[in-house]
Amino acid sequence: MINLVILGAGNVATHLAKAFSNAENITLKQVYNHRPESLIPFKSFVTTTTDINQLEKADIYLIALKDDVISEVAGLLKDNAALILHTSGSVPLKTLERFENHGVFYPVQTFSKKKEVNFREIPISLEANSAKNLEVLKELAEKISNNIYEIDSEQRKALHLAAVYVNNFTNHLYSLGAEICNKNEIPFDILKPLMRETVDKLESLTPREAQTGPALRNDKQTISRHLAMLEPKRQELYKTLTQSIQEFYGKEL
Amino acid sequence: MINLVILGAGNVATHLAKAFSNAENITLKQVYNHRPESLIPFKSFVTTTTDINQLEKADIYLIALKDDVISEVAGLLKDNAALILHTSGSVPLKTLERFENHGVFYPVQTFSKKKEVNFREIPISLEANSAKNLEVLKELAEKISNNIYEIDSEQRKALHLAAVYVNNFTNHLYSLGAEICNKNEIPFDILKPLMRETVDKLESLTPREAQTGPALRNDKQTISRHLAMLEPKRQELYKTLTQSIQEFYGKEL
Known part of the structure; x- marks a missing residue:
């Protein structure tokens, strides 16, 4: 069982939260966003918080926020044992290098909140700081998609x-x-x-x-x-x- | 019952011939092309000819040839009572004005010979020299498509x-x-x-x-x-x- 917390409430976070809340052997423990109104659509299926100091303990923290705040929000995370991921296509892996375990989980798709997607068909591009973490990332990605690619930061x-x-x-x-x-x-x-x-x-x-x-x-x-x-x-x-x-x-x- | 002859053996002619040969209340009487080898794929389902002087009598002659030969080939047609059509997106209606009954039957799609298409979904843009001929064109188009548009030459x-x-x-x-x-x-x-x-x-x-x-x-x-x-x-x-x-x-x- 993988315990997961998602940070973000935008298009990517919305679709990931839905997909993971329906996936087997994953517990989506919480969704964080600093704006309470953005969390309203999540409340029907997951616990939410606007306080980053009140994050639940989890195995994986998935940062699905705008590129320019990933580094700042990651700096507020205190769990140094967990695996910290971002979902951006253009932010390099090393942005998260202060964490012992870090990686990238980038769904190669354009999302609109209103439009349903079939996550099984969405390619997910993965990168991690170690072979061990890459295995965890693959395990996570396979819960929601059949299209998994290993892609480094340059690629x-x-x-x-x-x-x-x-x-x-x-x-x-x-x-x-x-x-x-x-x-x-x-x-x-x-x-x-x-x-x-x-x-x-x-x-x-x-x-x-x-x-x-x-x-x-x-x-x-x-x-x-x-x-x-x-x-x-x-x-x-x-x-x-x-x-x-x-x-x-x-x-x- | 509409009797139809198609002139041409390219991508558009191939898909139109298949669609019309399966349509109800249409008799695809013949396919013409000057190159015998291009007619080989048609022989299993329709009569063919390489001699434009041997065209069958028909209600409609549909010219599905390259833009730059439409006018020339139309000049060789002798049936002045029939409805003469071309399938080009860029050739104006008036190219066929020497015929009393003429029109345009333009399927808005890109065709490859190898790839099957569902003609029912392909938009067909129609234009004719009279309201009466436009009705005949609509009747023809409805045999193979559910997406029919009336579009003039400028449009x-x-x-x-x-x-x-x-x-x-x-x-x-x-x-x-x-x-x-x-x-x-x-x-x-x-x-x-x-x-x-x-x-x-x-x-x-x-x-x-x-x-x-x-x-x-x-x-x-x-x-x-x-x-x-x-x-x-x-x-x-x-x-x-x-x-x-x-x-x-x-x-x-």
Whole structure:
């Protein structure tokens, strides 16, 4: 039986608390957050506290807080025998090095409080300061997910960068697609099956193999027609993306 | 009963022929293509021809060929009473105006021959030269899809541009994410649930609401760290996307 305390009440903490409270051989003992109103949704299934000096004794303290307060909140923890973890994609392991036992438990997913997730499918990237602690981390992760990866701090930095491309930047392209639809009174829903298929294709093809479109074909007529349809402030990104595709495939511009 | 002939043997023609050959109250009479080897996969379920002068008599001729040959092949059709359609997102309706009855039947999806699709979920964008022909087009589209949209040529041009953003450009971002993973020995699969969720989130949020990440937060430290991890040739696109996000939300750069 693993006794667990979660620090944080945001999107990641919410989904982790739900997943761990339903997991076998885990006791989620407590959720801590300094703002009492953030703890209200947790009260139905777990003990909560706003006082970091009143934390329950546990085997693992999981810090699911914003990157810039992880170090500060970790500094307030007094249990030096426990395993101390954070859940951040971009904070290095060594931020927790003052603890004898420390690690990273990073779920590679975007969370919204309102949207249910199936944690079993969410990849969890793990790192620890010792082989022994890594084993504990794996045991913990396996309680809620079937997708466990061992990733060191350097790799995690790269993974976080790659996630910016496939999530943040991609979402911005969706925004620009939706903007074009709105201006032309086209329902954005018409594009959603295409957006899903763009991801689903990568089950059988690499993205390099899956690329299509006017940039790859160097179809100058279509590219010019598209640029003419865009406001000047949107043209630069269209051009830069087109050039990046052509450079990626070693094409002449 | 609608009698149909399809001209073309590419990805779109392949999936349309399969869908129509299984549809009720449609007779797919023939598939035409000038290259006999391209017709081989069709022979098990439909009559084929490589001779455009040997086309069967039909109510509808559906031209699912590359954009730049639609006009030429349409010029060889002799049945002036039939309804002549093309399937292109970027070719205007008036390309077929020499025919008394003409229209556009554009499935808004990316197709690979190998990958099965559920046509019922694929949006089909329709346009016709008359209200009467639009009714025939709707009747045809309803045989294979539940997602039918009436879209004029100007809107279809815009829709095709939006599709470039959410399919071609997005796929390129996946390529760049995969490149980062490969260089750092991270399996690209770790990002796929995140990629799917980025699309799925838009069932309940607009992309404008769903945006997250260092560009939106104007987290200069993370942006600098990311730029330092990228090769110079990748930095420009990262910067242009970051600026575009900040401009989209009216943020100071």
